[in-house]
Amino acid sequence: MRSRLAALLLGLGLMAGPVEAADLTVWGLQSFNQDADAFIGEQVAAFGKSKGINAEYVVVPANVINDRLAAAFQAGAPPDAFMHVSQKSQFYIGRGLTVSLDDVLADIRKVPGGIFDVHLKTGISGGQSHALPLEVDISPMFVRTDLVAEVGMKVPTTWDELRAVSKAIQAKHPQMGALGMTVSTSADAEGQIRNLIWSYGGTVMAADGKTIVFDSPETRAAYQWLADVFLTDRIIPRAALTWDDSGNNVAYQTGRSAIVFNPPSIYYWLVANDPKTLANTVMAAIPRGPGPKGVVGNTVGSWMWHVTKASKRPDLAKDWLRWFYEPGRYRATIEKVGGRWVPIYPAMIDQIPLFSANPAFANLKALAQEGFVDGHAGPPNELAGKVFDANVLTKVMQKILVDKTAVGDAVAWGQKEIETLAKSN
Amino acid sequence: MIVGRRSRPLYRVGLVLAIAVLLIWSLAPIYWILVTSLKTEKEIYAYPPTAWPETFTLMQYGIVFGRTRFPLFLRNSMMVAIGTTIAAVVIGTLAAYAITRMRFVGRAIVARAIVAAYLLPPALLFIPLFLVLQQFGVIDSLTGLVLAYLTFTVPFCTWMLIGYLRTVPTDLDEAARIDGANRMQVLIHVLVPVAAPGLVVVALFAFTQAWNEFLYALIFTYSEAARTITSGLVGMMMGDVFIWGQVMAACAIAIAPVLVIYLAAQKYLVEGLTAGSVK
Amino acid sequence: MNRVRAAVRRWQLEAYGFLLPLLLVLILLAAYPLVDGVWTSFTSRAVAKPGQFIGFANFARLMDDPVYWMALRNSVVLTVGIVAAKLVAGLAAAVLLTQPFPGRNFIRALAFLPWAVPGLVAVLGWRWMFDDQAGVLNALLLGSGLVSFPVDWLSDPEVALWSIAIAAAWQGLPFFIMMFVGGMMTIPPELYEAAAIDGAGAWSRFRTITIPSILDVIAITVMLSSIWTFNSFHTVYVLTGGGPANRTHILPTLAYQYGLQRNELGQGAAVLVSVMPIFIGIIVLLTRRMLREKGVR
CATH class of the missing domain: 3.40.190.10 (Periplasmic binding protein-like II)
Structure with a gap:
């Protein structure tokens, strides 16, 4: 037994050598x-x-x-x-x-x-x-055109259309999570919640980059939309709550989600691996928010x-x-x-x-030049970075989706959190 | 032998069923790691999953060895585990000798400190130990990891070796002492050969613990050059797409050395582990 | 008299020579960090910022922090639940593996196998099996018609705690079985035979003979395992990272989040220091017990 160990150690020792820094x-x-x-x-x-x-x-x-x-x-x-x-x-x-x-x-x-x-x-x-x-x-919306056509609809251009299309696809394919929105606290999720809020006309800061205007009817409406599709329609996969940045890539690339928001790494993967799905894919603009304040909330x-x-x-x-x-x-x-x-x-x-x-x-x-930068409607300043870093926007979302906090209370909580961050040095 | 009437057919059926359940529970996850590592990218994500690879491939292993830093991590793990093992066994042997063969003031306190240190959970220490290793200038190095691993391997090895040395009759070393050998000579020439099987088991434990460690490796190394398999594996898992084939192949490789040790010395390890805790 | 004193002194010095490396490890790498960690928890130390003494401010913040209480609750619930499950399953499996049957040693070796799997590899394997999109567990459940929707093993906070418990129990069970098998093998068969003659059934023999005989083994196993389970950082870190909505954190992962992900080392240290008294209590108890078992005093 001793010799066996010695031989083992010797063999392992031979594999080892100095590592150069x-x-x-x-x-x-x-x-x-x-x-x-x-x-x-x-x-x-x-x-x-x-x-x-x-x-x-x-x-x-x-x-x-x-x-x-x-x-x-x-x-x-x-x-x-x-x-x-x-x-x-x-x-x-x-x-x-x-x-x-x-x-x-x-x-x-x-x-x-x-x-x-x-x-x-x-x-x-x-x-x-x-x-x-x-x-x-840039983070466009990836849409499976074959699945959209199958339910007799068009590629959605508003958040309400997005909801209707996703619901129809979900009804047809109950095993799917039709809308692959990342609702965790990962960087992707931070980006996607901003797409949604900004489309609705909500912002974190006013143009001065100081005044916190997060709690607004527009922001609340945006979160309400998300609460409805997640909790009521159940068209977002539950697992999206803990997805990392690759969760939506995998969902789309394996055909488990029909619509996702992502930088074009998905495009690259489809080109290399799956020409069939590529042929049935479009990269579309982020949907427009409702009402006069509604815009296309592209983020760059x-x-x-x-x-x-x-x-x-x-x-x-x-x-x-x-x-x-x-x-x-x-x-x-x-x-x-x-x-x-x-x-x-x-x-x-x-x-x-x-x-x-x-x-x-x-x-x-145009997207790269005109998209919203983080900190919108203010400049991408340090406070914007802090808000991103502290996951405030996604935490508000998770309060609503996981803890079932009322939308108004969760957004009000977010406003307070951001104000606290603004005060801390 | 709690159950007595073991000839009954019902008992036999129950016994076989119970063993089957236990083995499925114990082995299925290991089986799934291995099977996944032998599938193609496409088959790994197929629905429903295949119980046995339709297209058997070593591609995942090829990627792990050819396109990732895993070979470096493997080598680092080897170096750290071997370094830790040698240091822990030497330190533990010296200390166990003093505890079992010498009477000195503070012996009870030292014995108590050894057990307490063995029980002290690494998860309570990781932030302060990080700062201390940084003060010593050995953070992010294999040396630093070895030092960190000594915090749990040394107390454990010492504790187990106390048990082994106590089973060696004192007449042996007393005879050698009378013949004029000093204590170090007695330890090296009399006790170590007699306690060799125990030392080997303790060494295997130290190796396994160092090889398997994750938390310290995750936090105390941040450059690729100093990463071990466990911290490297987590780096592989996060952030990328379709990584499970590679991760499972890397997992299979990581299991291999400890599995070999385990299969070769299973009986001694189990005896040692249970004895180390209670006897 | 002088000679005696000199001899005693010489003995002591020599012993400490043998103990020196051990003491260096214990003092420099265990005791010093422990003290330093307690000190850090009273400072505003942050990454690349030395910080200053701020009294109990870090602890006060924890008391007001719902995530801290959630993590503490999870730590306690998971530890109690997992240890209890391992205790029951471990006893049952140990009874099974002490029955005489052909190939017993081989079967035992297989049942102990998870012990040899590195903990990190084990949780990675479980994470892959729990995977919502391509995991084998959901495929089996859906395929057999037991569920009609995929189970959210890791993203539904209630389910995720169970998933964490399953993975942790898988890794920890072999230790219980080994300890109990070892204990049960030392019980003289005559005890059982005598009881059987007296007409005691299997359950009654288990209760009146097996359990009392290995009570000490059970106590030590449970205490050891409690310490390890409470601090099973890798299980939570890999399976859920504490999410969703911070609902599955345990204290070590929370300390990691505060200390290293948010760069507040003092706050992270405070999370760990806040439970140290409990561990010191358990460790003192267990140390006394283990030393007594070993006859070292």
Whole structure:
């Protein structure tokens, strides 16, 4: 028995060897496309090689990046550069954990046609840019046209039509959860509840970015719509209450939901795996809200690059950003991601056939330019980030859907929460 | 032997049924992990699910080994588990020797501290231990994980080894002492060979505990270079689409080493575990 | 007299030489973090912010926090429920596995197998089986017509607590069976034979002989398992992450959320410190008992 153990330990020991620490570490969010993640990884490695250093790219799932960054910052050894969603930028900037990227920004502004700069605002601190958008997110509505046609209806353009269509499909296919809305507290859910509220004409803040006007008849009506479809019609799958950001992808891609809201990572997957469903899919605009205040509540977001103050090689980290934004390489990355990332260079949308020659991506420029940013109707400021981070809007939703709190009480609670957040430093 | 009249047919049928229920309960989840890992992407999400792969494939294992960092995690887990095992067994042997063979002031307190530390749940310690490892400058490293794992393996190993060493008659080492050997020599040349089977069992426990640990691995490592299989697995699971085939394949790989240990030494492990707790 | 004192001193010094590595581990990696953790819980320490002493403010916030009370309730309910289930099932299985039948050792080895599966792997397996969209459990239930809608194993808060309990019981049951089988094997068969001659039935023999004989084993098993079950972070973290609507949190996952996801280390530490007195109580009790069993004093 002893010799057996010795042999085992020896064998295991042989497998082990020293691990090299990287000279430059870059953390990126999962792009929902393993090929694209690998491609960015290769770019980081190639960048390192060109500088004669060992550079490492680490893909971090969105669900755990807060925790991992917390641990890394607390330990004083964060990555040199990291991606995060724009709503989180101010958190790190506000704590003095990042450095100004004005010099990099000046370089990428020189690219002909400029950049979509709506999201620069989320990265500003003391007049300097501490975070740079690396893509633009749009979240259209994915609709299964075959299932809609089967019940003799059209692709919905209002939330009420959406409800009627989903109900009809649900009645025909009781095993489905026809409307795959994410009603958890994940980032996707935060985006989708904003689509709904903004369509109805509700907002979190007034245009000044300070006055909290969350509790309004419009906001209440939006939540009421959700309560009706979830609790009364039961057309949203129950499991959507705990979905992570991939829950609605899976639901749509396995045919269990007929309508979902998502960035076009679904599109990419269908192209690669399921041409039949792709042929029966349209990417449509977000439905319009009711009444005179009703609008099309498209949201646009961004993923941002940050360079950390604790980095031992901030200049190299910035050089990596320049490498990343270099139009030739940047275009290759965007094409590899396959629709999930809209380029920050508007001119590039016309150059990439994926976008320009594809009816699925018509209106892209308009969406990217005119969509609502987080913090609507105010600017995407720190308070907007805090509200996002504290999951206030989705918590109000879960109070209604899980705890069966009355809509008015839940929204009033949300108003108070946001006011408390506004007061805290 | 509570039930007496065991020749009755009814008793036999009941016995077989009960065993069947117990085995299905114990084995079905393991079976499902393995079967899922051997299916194609499409079959994994098919409705109704297939009980046995229609198209048998090792594709998921190929992805896990070829396209993820799992091989690195596997190696890290090996290093951490082996490092923890060696350190815990050495420290535990030394301490168990002192407790069982020497009379010194504070012996009762030390014995009590060992048991208390063994019982102290890691979930109560994770935030402070994170801050302490950070102070020591070993956060996010394999060394840091080994240190963290010593907090539960050392008390456990010491506790079990106290039990083993107490079964070794003291005449043996007293004879060696009279022949002029010092205590360290007695421990190494007399007691360790006699208690070897016990040491092996304790080592296997330490290895298994370190291999299986998740909470500390999740929190104390955040760069890929220092991740182990358990924390790496959670990273694989979250955020991506259609990941279950890979996750189940990775799970199957993660089970393998402890399963080998278990199958090879099941009898000793079970004896050791029950003895370690009560005797 | 002097020589005696010198000898005693020498013995002590030598013993502590052997104990030094152990003491280093216990003091630096267990006692110090424990004290530091208690201190942290009284500060406003946050990620990348040292914070300052704020007295009982963190605890006061917890007292006003419905999620904290929910998590505490879940922790207690789950621990009591799971341990009770394991106790009953463990006794039944141990009786079964101490019956004489061919291949008994092999069957025992199979029944203990879940013990060898890493806890994280076990919950990942269960999460996959509980999956609402492609999980095998819903497929079996729907296929057999037992339910007409998929069961929301992990997203209906009431059901999710049961799902967590099932997965936790699966991992923990083998330890109970092993302990009880070990205990039952030491009961002399003559006791049962004598009782059988006196006409005692199976249930009465179980009650009057088996249970009293292994009462100590039961007590220690239950206490050990209570500590482990209460702190089964990975089960909740992987299965539900505490959701939906924070309804399935237990204290360790809540501490993780406050401490690391929301970056408030002091608040997170306070969640853990708030239950420390209970654990210290159990640990003192159990330590005394285990030392007595082992004859170390």
